[in-house]
Amino acid sequence: AADCFQRGLLSGRHVLINAGPTREAIDPVRYISNHSSGKMGFALAEAAAEAGARVTLIAGPVNLPTPTRVQRVDVVSAQDMLEACQAALPADLFIASAAVADYRPDTCAEQKLKKTPGSDDGMTLRLIRNPDILATLATGAQRPRCCVGFAAETQDVLGYARDKLQRKNLDLIIANDVSQSGIGFNSDDNAVTLIDQQLTTTTLPQASKQKLARDIISRLAALLDQQDS
């Protein structure tokens, strides 16, 4: 039955997953972040552990319990998340579900920023690019054999997703249309389309993130077995 799902499918594998948002400090009390809940990544970690994998979950600031038998490492910024992911290598499978902030303030002010007294002026923050965690791991010397990305898009979902699959050297990308309400970011349900290296697309219709996670993990276990043979 669905309950004794895939027991052992991932036994002997080390699965590395990152999840949630990152926070990029502006000053001691302020930051830039996004609305990622981390739910999809935590559901994937739970499903991978149920399938018998050793699971390392690198989590940005989220409000979620740690799944059973999952080793969780909490981080804050994109740079911390990159270092924690690298420290967890080697891994057989890397799933990058984190909503990594693309930019960070070029410096973090040491003291709380103050408005200029007597002025109604606006203010400008200078932002610089964060490292691309997924591309770094997927092109690195210790590349996990199977690297999987997510692509949250609001338009031309499959086009942008295919582009990321190729540009970041991935085995699979999971495309996510975040313009639809009720699914994706911060919701309990999701609907995704998988695109592999042959550009074959597989659509998994709207379901709970738990159900989707199990489906995705079964497919990734099959992909790893296929790479073995």
Ligand code: CTP
């Ligand atoms: N990603 C990452 N490090 C970043 C940015 C993104 O590891 N600095 C990963 C995400 O975890 C995801 C994939 O790359 O698995 C795609 O993220 P997305 O934000 O959709 O793509 P970007 O490459 O950042 O492009 P853009 O935001 O401009 O669409």
Ligand code: CA
């Ligand atoms: Ca991005």
